[in-house]
Amino acid sequence: MPQLRVATFNIAGGHQPDVAAINRLFTAENLDIIGVQEIDRQTIRNPGDMPAQIASANYHFEFAKAIDLMGGEYGIAIFSRRPLHQVYIHSYTVYGEERRVFQHGVYDVADSQLSVYNTHLSFETPALRQQQVAELLDAVKADPVPHKVILGDFNMDQDHVEWDSLGPDLHRVNGDHEWYDTFTWRDATMKVYAIDNIIVTPNVRVAHTKIATQILSDHQMLETELDWT
Template identity: 60%
Template sequence: MPTLRVATYNIAAGQNPDPQAINRLFTEENLDLIGVQEVDRHTRRNPYDMPAAIAGTRYHAAFAPAIPVMGGDYGIALFSREPLLNVTNHHYTHFGEEKRVYQHGVYEVAGTPLSVYNTHLSFETPVLRQLQVAELAAAMHADPIPRQVLFGDFNMDQSRQEWDYFDPALRRANGGAGGWFDTFNGRDAGMQSFAIDNILVTPNIQLSQVRVPSRILSDHQLLAATLIF
């Protein structure tokens, strides 16, 4: 059966991440497809094309700007060994202090199309995140491609029950058979849960080898998994 090694990672653009170190981590984990959040492009705090620098020569990058920041853009990005097809960016109609987006593209795995989503939900309230999940779920439900994967920093930091906003049929890498991983490694007195990053897949995809590498390059940990078709 075809397999794909994937990950989600919030790289904390405001902390001046090291793109070469991130690329090495992706390479060491033998990742094929990665959803990344908090990415800068040509800002004053990170005055270069961060997606291109992280991609290097090993990966292809697709960037989705969410808001203008410090003379450039701030948003999310997908990285892939082979180019993603038909990549589109979508702003949520509900958002807090910052506009938020999700990406969608198609990745071919041994001739099988995989519908790929990447997002970063708002941090303010569970109600706001629930509204954003509803928008995202509607897009995924309308998607004609049956195999789907969703990467994200979902900021579900008040209760693990927030994950119930999603269709219970979706399988979770974080909070699944392997238990919960506290992927946010900072400390915030307002947070009740630190398991805020996740990879969700449709029931026709198996999740295995879920792990959080010990390498610390951000205030989040990379969450990796193997998808089996």
């Protein structure tokens, strides 16, 4: 039976996060796959190669640029114990102030495969996010790999009902049984704070969900264990 520990974490690149501490967190939590949002590459505010620094010797990574920023790039990344394959990046056709993307890759484990998605949706309006979710779900439904996970900061901050746009056939780690307020700061424009999530297809089981309590970002890392037959 394949068994993996996965997580999603918005590291708030604008706050110059401690990349070594993030790597230690991933390693200490024994994570196999992590979807990261708000990560820089060679920007003025973070002049190094943040994905490579976070990966260090422990992880492989796939970076997806959303926008050019401060002389470098800004986007999302998937970190994994083993290299991903069938990797691609999809740019959403609709977005707000910043272009947004999702990335995909396939992870081989125990004679099986897990299709891994990572995304960061727009913050401006629920209507905009619903259109992005529709594009993401089109890719998920067309994906021939049977077992799938979606990691991300979905920015669904106006009402928990926003999550209904994912439809009834996917399981939400954050919200199906308990809501985890993963955004730790307070913002007058936000009405709910459970905005980060791990979404799985019904043939994937989840267990041992937790929030990592280290203060390394304005988000907390959401993690869980996956297994399937």
